[in-house]
Amino acid sequence: MLRTGLYIDGLNSYHAIADFQRSVPQPEIPRRLHWLDYKKLGVELNRTSVHGLPSERELVAVKYFVAIPEHREIKADFHRRHIRALEHSGVQIFQGRFKEHPAKCAACRNTFRQFQEKESDVNLALEMYHDSMMNLVDVIFLLTTDSDLAAAVKRIQALSSRQVAVVPVSFSSRSASKELLSLSMNGKVSIRPSLINRCLLDRVVTTPFGDVRCPDEYWA
Numbered sequence: 001m002l003r004t005g006l007y008i009d010g011l012n013s014y015h016a017i018a019d020f021q022r023s024v025p026q027p028e029i030p031r032r033l034h035w036l037d038y039k040k041l042g043v044e045l046n047r048t049s050v051h052g053l054p055s056e057r058e059l060v061a062v063k064y065f066v067a068i069p070e071h072r073e074i075k076a077d078f079h080r081r082h083i084r085a086l087e088h089s090g091v092q093i094f095q096g097r098f099k100e101h102p103a104k105c106a107a108c109r110n111t112f113r114q115f116q117e118k119e120s121d122v123n124l125a126l127e128m129y130h131d132s133m134m135n136l137v138d139v140i141f142l143l144t145t146d147s148d149l150a151a152a153v154k155r156i157q158a159l160s161s162r163q164v165a166v167v168p169v170s171f172s173s174r175s176a177s178k179e180l181l182s183l184s185m186n187g188k189v190s191i192r193p194s195l196i197n198r199c200l201l202d203r204v205v206t207t208p209f210g211d212v213r214c215p216d217e218y219w220a
Contacts, residue, residue, distance in 0.1 A: 002053065003060045005137040006042040006169075007128055009144035010066025010079075011117060016145065019173035020193055031220040032203075033196045035082065038062055039089040040199035041191070045141050050167055051187040057139060061131065065124040067096035067117045078215050085205040085212045094127065096120035125152035132156045132164045141189065142180065143169040150179035157183065171196075 017033050042062040049055065064086055068079045083093050096119030124144075129152060131137045140156075142149065153166045168180040169189045176188050203219055205212040 002057045002138040002165075003136070004042075004046050004057045004139040004141060005061035005063065005128075005131055006038065006045060006059070006141045006143065007124055008038055008062070008064045009124060009146055009149075010064050010120065011069075012144045012146055013171065014066075014079075016171035016174045017196070020171070031218055032200060032214065033193060034078065034218050035085075035201050035203070035214045036196055037089050037199050037201040038064055038086060038091050041195070042141070044195060044199060045169065045189060045191075048189055050139075050189065053139060053165060053167075053186055060137060061092065062090065063092045063094060063124075063127055065094045065096065065120045065127075067098050067120050069098055071098065071100070074215070074217060078218055081212050081215065084207065084209075085201050085214075088205055088207040088212070089201070094120070094123045096123060121146060121148055125149060128152055128166075129156055132160050135162070138162075138164060140164060140166045141169050142166055143191075144180075145170050145174045145177050147177040147179040150177065150183060153180065153183050 014034060020033065021031060039062050042059050046057050046059040066079060066083070068076050070076050087093055096117060099116050099118045101116065128140055128142070132140070156164055156166065165186050166184060167186050167189060168176050168184055169191065170176040172190045172192045181188055201214070203214050
């Protein structure tokens with residue numbers, strides 16, 4: 001049986017879900033879609049028919065890569081809670097960071113603070129490469145629209161002693177990366193709001209270390 005891993009670009013996915021809400025009025029697309037259980041999503045994706053792959057597959061890993069935006073208080077609180085809930089669900093968390101650097105407005109020449117996510121994409125690329133080279137997975141579901149990860153996929157395909165299928169996954173609110181699609185022999189998988197709705201965490205997740213509640217701002 002083929003072994004499957006789901007590798008999630010956390011902030012890319014967060015903004016893709018936000019795109020649903022910008023394009024379709026609430027309450028049709030509730031804000032709570034952010035409170036997504038990626039372990040449940042991995043189970044659902046593993047059941048999805050994928051071109052060229054057998055239907056019998058085993059989900060062996062779900063890995064979530066994210067940096068907490070500490071400069072945005074409400075969002076940072078959500079991500080901290082979401083991470084705790086996901087860990088309890090069985091998702092492995094890999095945290096990057098935000099780096100602050102000064103920037104200058106081209107129009108008015110004033111300087112301002114700018115924050116850039118660091119390490120998340122590198123961590124994701126390294127984990128995919130490690131798991132492929134160590135023969136831990138046969139199929140990679142890669143949830144991102146970031147074309148920068150195409151280089152890692154090319155390296156995996158070039159150096160792996162066996163064929164590892166890398167299947168691009170994206171939320172239907174965003175177009176899949178053309179670079180990633182060009183490297184896939186198995187097509188792509190698109191996630192619609194109806195699937196997300198089936199994979200939400202409980203509003204209050206009870207863990208051995210206490211309850212984790214979805215913030216009110218994210219449960220509309």
